[in-house]
Amino acid sequence: MKMKKILLTTGIVCLALAGWISADLISSSISVDGSSWIKSSVTGDRSYAGLMFTTDTSTVTRSVDFSKALDTQTRISSTGPLGVSEYSKQTNAPKDEFWRCLFARSDTNPEQRNEIETRGILSSGNYTGVRGLTENLTTAGTDINGNGLMSLSKRSESMNRSQEERSVAAGRMNVSEYVSSSLTHLQILII
Structure with missing residues (x-):
């Protein structure tokens, strides 16, 4: 009976502490001669969603680090079909300014948003x-090297500016792209 009380107390303490413990880094590596399916997401002001699948002989390494900012790395190599969908979004809603004019429009949305999506x-x-x-x-x-269909899209939006860009590649491809977007400006470098 005393042992049951100790185990019950230990279990309650572990459950109570579990609410304060969270992971700040998720990392995985998969090497398979078959199929794999990986999904991960982080939501908030900084959001990321990733879905990948492979068939045949393939290697997948991935890490999602959200300890301070949000950083992700994904590497896939497959001799058979592979699918990728990665989406990231960052929003910034400035605080209301108390000195704002009484006659200013109240229906304007001051939120600034950046979205980057790759799928194919x-x-x-x-x-x-x-x-x-x-x-x-x-x-x-x-960086994409293979044969198939890929779509890369970017969007930056603020109260007085909106910028959008989409690229689609089909067939045999070698695509390298770098996007840097502050909440006020979008830069795209395609190599």
């Missing part, structure tokens, strides 16, 4: 994606 499917090939969401800066680096 390859019959075989390599995919590398690196994302970084830090204070007011969103970056993404993408």
Whole structure:
């Protein structure tokens, strides 16, 4: 009876402490001769969602670090079909200004937002994606080498500016792209 009380007390303490413990880094490495499916997401002012699948002989390494900012790294190499969908978004809603004019429009949305998305499917090939969401800066680096269909889109939006860009590649491809977007400006470098 005394042992049951000790185990029950220990279990309650562990459950109580579990609410204060959280992971700041998720990292995995998969090497498979079959199929794999990986999904991860982080939501908030800095959001990331990733979904990857492979079939046949493939290697997948991935890390999601949200200890301070939000940094992700994804590397996939497959001799068979592989699918990728990566999405990152950062929003910044400035605080209301108390000195704002009484006659100013109240229906304007002062929120600033950056979104970067990469999705597609390859019959075989390599995919590398690196994302970084830090204070007011969103970056993404993408390197794709294979045969298939890929879509890369970027969007930056603020109260008085909106910028959008989409690239689609089909067939045999070698795509390298770097995006740097502050909450006020979007820069795209395609190599």
